[in-house]
Amino acid sequence: AQTVTQSQPEMSVQEAETVTLSCTYDTSESDYYLFWYKQPPSRQMILVIRQEAYKQQNATENRFSVNFQKAAKSFSLKISDSQLGDAAMYFCAYNTGGTSYGKLTFGQGTILTVHP
Amino acid sequence: GAVVSQHPSWVICKSGTSVKIECRSLDFQATTMFWYRQFPKQSLMLMATSNEGSKATYEQGVEKDKFLINHASLTLSTLTVTSAHPEDSSFYICSASGPRFSGTFGSGTRLTVV
Numbered sequence: 001a002q003t004v005t006q007s008q009p010e011m012s013v014q015e016a017e018t019v020t021l022s023c024t025y026d027t028s029e030s031d032y033y034l035f036w037y038k039q040p041p042s043r044q045m046i047l048v049i050r051q052e053a054y055k056q057q058n059a060t061e062n063r064f065s066v067n068f069q070k071a072a073k074s075f076s077l078k079i080s081d082s083q084l085g086d087a088a089m090y091f092c093a094y095n096t097g098g099t100s101y102g103k104l105t106f107g108q109g110t111i112l113t114v115h116p
Numbered sequence: 117g118a119v120v121s122q123h124p125s126w127v128i129c130k131s132g133t134s135v136k137i138e139c140r141s142l143d144f145q146a147t148t149m150f151w152y153r154q155f156p157k158q159s160l161m162l163m164a165t166s167n168e169g170s171k172a173t174y175e176q177g178v179e180k181d182k183f184l185i186n187h188a189s190l191t192l193s194t195l196t197v198t199s200a201h202p203e204d205s206s207f208y209i210c211s212a213s214g215p216r217f218s219g220t221f222g223s224g225t226r227l228t229v230v
């Protein structure tokens with residue numbers, strides 16, 4: 001079974017600084033998808049970024065970028081120029097794609113606090 | 117596009133009663149819907165997967181007779197918590213996938229059983 005591990009229960013960052021959230025996963029599949037979701041206090045799940053395992057290039061979405069290390073099964077999220085609105089719980093997630101696309105295995109989550 | 121509407125957002129019910137939660141895909145056909153449960157400050161745990169027109173597939177440890185899932189159309193799935201008890205109090209959230217969109221979440225339902 002696939003597992004996703006986020007080893008940082010809480011992280012904090014100063015506004016305008018950069019922070020990196022860690023995620024590791026375990027799978028025997030060669031093709032899969034990895035995601036970072038943001039869950040603010042409203043609890044709405046918001047997709048931050050997606051990475052397809054067969055793509056070597058790291059995904060980037062504005063201030064959010066990932067460092068995808070397939071061999072090491074590592075998938076970290078870097079938030080640059082942190083803003084107060086980035087404060088939320090962040091979840092790393094995995095799925096195998098195909099007919100299971102949308103069926104996600106989540107990590108434990110990391111609570112991110114942004115200090116003004 | 118890819119909007120999923122979930123209702124109600126918050127419900128309180130008495131112990132022993134049943135509660136129905138609806139999840140609708142507003143602008144796409146959701147061939148598959150997923151139901152998750154989340155306890156405060158914890159991760160989302162998949163409860164079941166439902167495909168339109170067929171029986172739901174439940175994850176290990178999830179009571180299918182307590183959590184009834186119906187996915188009768190390509191735009192609507194419902195989760196009914198039957199004979200609810202305080203331990204069923206939780207945050208329930210759905211996500212929908214279709215030919216063009218995947219992994220879109222509803223806004224969630226906070227269930228409190230008193």
